[in-house]
Amino acid sequence: MTRTILSVIATLAALLFVTQPAAADYYGAPWCAVVAMGDGDMQWDCEYRTIEECRPNVLAGNRGWCNPNPYWTTEQQRPHRKRQVRSQ
16 A cells, blocks of 8 residues: 555656646747637737748738737847867
8 A cells, every 4th residue: 555655656746847838839939920810809829930921821811910929038048158278
C-alpha cells in the first residue's frame, strides 16, 4: 500500500515538473488579421511575421484589417560578448 502511494506521488511530481505550459497564440507574431465573424464578433489571428503576409488573408473575401499584435514582444537576445585576447 505504501509503495502504491509513493509511486502515485512520484508520478504526479514528475508530471508537474516535466510538462510545459501551453503558449498562447497572442504572442506568436507581430501582426494580426482582425476578421469580422458576423454580429459584431471579431477574431484575432496573430500568426503573421509581416504585414505583407497578413494582407492576403484580409483581402481574400474576409472582412477585416491587419493590426500590430498588442501582446507581442521581441525575443531578447543574449548580449554579444567580446573576447579578450590575453598577451602572455
